[in-house]
Amino acid sequence: MADLQWYYPxxxxxxxxxxxxxxxxxxxxxxxxxxxxxxxxxSIIDLQNLPLKYFTIAKDSLEIGASNxxxxxxxxxxxxxPDHILVQSLTSAASTPLRNRITVGGSVCAFPSxxxxxxxxxxxxxxxxLATISGKKTANIIDYVKTRELHRGxxxxxxxxxxxxxxxxxFSAKRTNFDLSAFNITxxxxxxxxxxxxIRIVTVGxxxxxxRLSDIEDKISGHLLDDIDINDAISNIDIKFANKxxxxxxYLRELFDVEIKNALKFISSRTD
Ligand SMILES: Cc1cc2nc3c(=O)[nH]c(=O)nc-3n(C[C@H](O)[C@H](O)[C@H](O)COP(=O)(O)OP(=O)(O)OC[C@H]3O[C@@H](n4cnc5c(N)ncnc54)[C@H](O)[C@@H]3O)c2cc1C
Numbered sequence: 702m703a704d705l706q707w708y709y710p711x712x713x714x715x716x717x718x719x720x721x722x723x724x725x726x727x728x729x730x731x732x733x734x735x736x737x738x739x740x741x742x743x744s745i746i747d748l749q750n751l752p753l754k755y756f757t758i759a760k761d762s763l764e765i766g767a768s769n770x771x772x773x774x775x776x777x778x779x780x781x782x783p784d785h786i787l788v789q790s791l792t793s794a795a796s797t798p799l800r801n802r803i804t805v806g807g808s809v810c811a812f813p814s815x816x817x818x819x820x821x822x823x824x825x826x827x828x829x830x831l832a833t834i835s836g837k838k839t840a841n842i843i844d845y846v847k848t849r850e851l852h853r854g855x856x857x858x859x860x861x862x863x864x865x866x867x868x869x870x871x872f873s874a875k876r877t878n879f880d881l882s883a884f885n886i887t888x889x890x891x892x893x894x895x896x897x898x899x900i901r902i903v904t905v906g907x908x909x910x911x912x913r914l915s916d917i918e919d920k921i922s923g924h925l926l927d928d929i930d931i932n933d934a935i936s937n938i939d940i941k942f943a944n945k946x947x948x949x950x951x952y953l954r955e956l957f958d959v960e961i962k963n964a965l966k967f968i969s970s971r972t973d
Contacts, residue, residue: 706744710751713832716856719746721834727856729807730770732799748806753858763862764830767806771818772797774805786821786869786887793817793871796879806857812846812910815881817873819846820905822860823913824887825867830858846911867891867901870967872960874906876947882906883947884957888964892972895925900968904957908941908950917961926969935961 708725710716719725724743728734739745753768756777765774771791778785794800794817808818809829822842829845831838833855842860845851867889873882884906891898900921902914917934935958942953 704743705739708744708746709749710746713751713856713858716746716748716751717832717834719744720854720856727810729768729804729810730802731807732803733807733811733813748804748856753806755859758865761864761866763865764859765805765862766859767804767809767857769805769859771795771800771803771808775800782865784869785865786825786867786871786889787818789869789871790817790821790873790885790887793873793878793882799879805860809842809845809857809860810852813881814906814910815883815885816905817882817885819911820885820887820903821869821871822862823905823911824889824901824903825862825864826901827863828861830861832856832858868968868971870964872964874947874953874956874960880946883945883953884942886957886960886964888968890968895927895972897921897924897926897968897972902961904940906942906945908943912940914938914940921965926965926972929965931962931965 708719710719722744724741726738726742726745728745728747748768753766755764755766756769757764758781771794775788775791778788795803808816812819827842828839829842831840840851870888873885875882884904887903890900900918902918903911905911917938920934921929940957942950944950945953947953
């Protein structure tokens with residue numbers, strides 16, 4: 702700890718030179734770097750001087766640099782897409798001081814079970830832009846999350862979101878506004894009148910960390926929500942929760958069923 706050296710590289714090459722050193726760790730917002738990791742580290746690579754604050758809004762896509770904080774994303778999106786899933790989810794994350802620190806890159810790398818950004822990024826079918834020692838690489842967010850090798854020796858440059866035209870719903874199960882969510886539900890959908898053309902439902906915080914509810918998506922897509930037997934569809938969802946501060950695993954499953962039903966009622970009210 703006494704020898705801890707902070708570095709502020711200005712280029713990715715410089716960052717990789719430092720990363721190659723023994724016991725170097727990357728620092729985004731720093732909110733997930735625990736004392737143990739600091740004690741073991743010899744150097745810290747702070748990313749703030751790298752050009753990773755970009756935020757590009759195109760007609761059909763969004764590109765968000767890894768160093769954008771939750772607060773900066775909300776600010777950049779809220780005027781143009783006030784109902785965007787990221788505006789909804791990140792507004793409900795943590796507290797104001799924390800939203801001013803937590804970055805996209807750190808959140809995607811760490812993926813805590815209470816993450817308010819991963820569910821939306823998975824539902825949006827985002828890509829993660831990575832720098833590796835041998836050049837740039839793009840990985841789908843699911844591949845990044847599942848593949849440890851993509852975490853080793855890489856720097857997240859940003860995320861790319863392919864489509865801004867989804868309607869969205871977000872629910873976070875927690876005791877107070879700034880509590881960590883026990884689980885959260887992201888729903889994106891497109892409808893043509895009463896018919897749901899396409900729907901994506903992702904929950905984060907269950908025992909498998911996240912789950913995409915493909916079975917229920919398939920039952921709903923191409924149909925009127927009113928024609929679906931929601932109780933039957935929900936009872937067949939294979940999802941479990943561990944005991945958390947909000948309640949037991951059984952209680953969280955009950956709550957999940959109730960909140961999925963509420964969410965679908967909300968969507969139904971938006972498609973009339
Ligand atoms: C009290 C508290 C409450 C919180 N509440 C919420 C909440 O409600 N919702 C929510 O979504 N989050 C919440 N968080 C944030 C969450 O728990 C993580 O701490 C956060 O997502 C990590 O982001 P960071 O930018 O601080 O990453 P850091 O702590 O800087 O880094 C996290 C990890 O990612 C690595 N890393 C960082 N940036 C990069 C990069 N660009 N490329 C490669 N690796 C990188 C680091 O080396 C480290 O291993 C909370 C945090 C705290 C402390």
